[in-house]
Amino acid sequence: MNRGALSLSLASLLMTACASEPPPPPQVAARSAPAPEPPPPADETAAQAAALAAAVPTPVDAVVTALGVQRADLVWSPAKKTFAVVVPTKADAAEAPHRGRAKRPQPATIAVYAPGGERLGSYRALSIGAVSDLRFLGEERLFYLLPARPAPPVRAHGKGIVLPPPLRYALQPLKPGARPVACAGRAFIFSPAGDHVAYLAGDAKRQRLFADGEAAYPRRGWTTIQGDAAWSPDGASLALIESGAHPRLVVLVEFDNPSGDNTWPLPLEAAADSSLHVYWAGQGKLVVGPSLTKPLFATSFHRDPAPVVSMPAEPPAAAASPAERP
Numbered sequence: 001m002n003r004g005a006l007s008l009s010l011a012s013l014l015m016t017a018c019a020s021e022p023p024p025p026p027q028v029a030a031r032s033a034p035a036p037e038p039p040p041p042a043d044e045t046a047a048q049a050a051a052l053a054a055a056v057p058t059p060v061d062a063v064v065t066a067l068g069v070q071r072a073d074l075v076w077s078p079a080k081k082t083f084a085v086v087v088p089t090k091a092d093a094a095e096a097p098h099r100g101r102a103k104r105p106q107p108a109t110i111a112v113y114a115p116g117g118e119r120l121g122s123y124r125a126l127s128i129g130a131v132s133d134l135r136f137l138g139e140e141r142l143f144y145l146l147p148a149r150p151a152p153p154v155r156a157h158g159k160g161i162v163l164p165p166p167l168r169y170a171l172q173p174l175k176p177g178a179r180p181v182a183c184a185g186r187a188f189i190f191s192p193a194g195d196h197v198a199y200l201a202g203d204a205k206r207q208r209l210f211a212d213g214e215a216a217y218p219r220r221g222w223t224t225i226q227g228d229a230a231w232s233p234d235g236a237s238l239a240l241i242e243s244g245a246h247p248r249l250v251v252l253v254e255f256d257n258p259s260g261d262n263t264w265p266l267p268l269e270a271a272a273d274s275s276l277h278v279y280w281a282g283q284g285k286l287v288v289g290p291s292l293t294k295p296l297f298a299t300s301f302h303r304d305p306a307p308v309v310s311m312p313a314e315p316p317a318a319a320a321s322p323a324e325r326p
Contacts, residue, residue: 059117067111077136078194082120082174084112084142086131110134110142112174126170126180133169137212138195142172143183166201171213181213187228191235198229198238198255209240211255219258227277232284237303239278239286247271249278249288253303264299 057065060083064071069085076083087109107125114120125131129147137143146168169183185199198211206222208215209229216238217223226243238252242263247270253260266288270276279292288297 060113060115063113063117075134075136077139079139080115081139082112082114084110084134084136086134087111087122110144110172112142121174121176123172123174123180126172126182127168135194137171137197138193140174142174143169143197144172145169169197169199171197183210183213185210189228189231191231192233193235196231196235196255198231200225200229209238211238211252214256216252216255217250217261226274230278230280232280234283239280241266241270241276241278241288243271245271249286249297249299251286251301253301260303262301264297266297270296 060071060074063085064074067085067087069088074083074085089106089108105128107128108131110123110125110131112120112123123142125144125146127146131144131146133143133145135143148165148168164186166184166186167188169188170180171183172178172180183197183199185201188197188199190197196212198209198216200207201210202208202222205224207225208222209217209225217240224243226241226247229238229240231238236254238255240250242248242250247266249264249266251262251264253262270288273290273296275290276288276296277290279287279289281287281292281298284302285300286298287295289295
């Protein structure tokens with residue numbers, strides 16, 4: 001056998017051996033797990049939660065839908081315990097002319113609800129016409145503006161000043177059967193907490209200060225008052241300037257208690273200075289002047305604390321007799 005034949009035979013044997021062995025397993029590249037997506041930002045998560053909560057109707061939404069009003073029409077009490085809304089009138093057949101005569105307009109209705117949607121009461125407005133500027137005075141009263149009545153202008157005596165007609169408000173206690181109180185006047189001023197309101201009634205010749213619909217000063221009769229009254233920081237006291245030939249500062253230490261009224265005479269130059277106002281410089285501290293930082297007169301007072309009422313101590317229990325002992 002020559003060398004070429006031997007080489008061919010060895011090549012054939014090698015090919016046969018290779019063909020009998022199983023092929024190596026295919027190499028598959030390992031796949032890495034996908035990287036986790038970053039969590040959404042906190043503000044986006046809060047926005048999604050808010051959107052989900054808004055999609056679920058609430059009892060307040062049910063009231064809004066039933067009355068056909070907007071959420072912006074709801075007026076909440078300071079503590080968010082109740083809310084009030086002016087119920088819109090429905091133009092239906094009941095309001096159409098009846099037997100040739102138009103139906104007489106009716107006052108608006110103000111409804112008060114609990115946050116759970118329960119209607120707590122309904123109150124008729126004091127007069128016919130649109131109700132506006134509805135608000136709470138504390139938790140137990142409503143206050144709203146009534147349409148102005150046509151009235152001739154009032155001319156101030158000897159000064160040539162024309163006063164605008166008085167505004168007409170109504171104060172509605174939130175009690176069953178309670179009637180609204182008419183409040184007609186000018187310069188309506190609310191206490192810092194919004195639970196009381198003071199205003200001036202009268203004309204240029206005589207005025208009277210009212211608080212929550214009741215005469216506060218003078219308690220009887222009329223006087224002349226310069227500028228606006230001022231509430232104390234705690235809303236318990238009212239201060240004003242009583243003008244005239246002998247001007248004086250008047251402080252109603254407790255505006256609903258006539259026994260606590262105090263007065264201080266003002267300097268004579270105050271009689272001819274119409275720029276003077278009264279300011280509270282703190283609890284029990286007052287300043288009269290064109291501004292708080294330019295006092296013409298200053299004073300202070302001290303309110304006595306409310307008396308402490310203590311309950312009498314209960315007598316010691318009597319000892320049980322032998323017959324009563326178990």
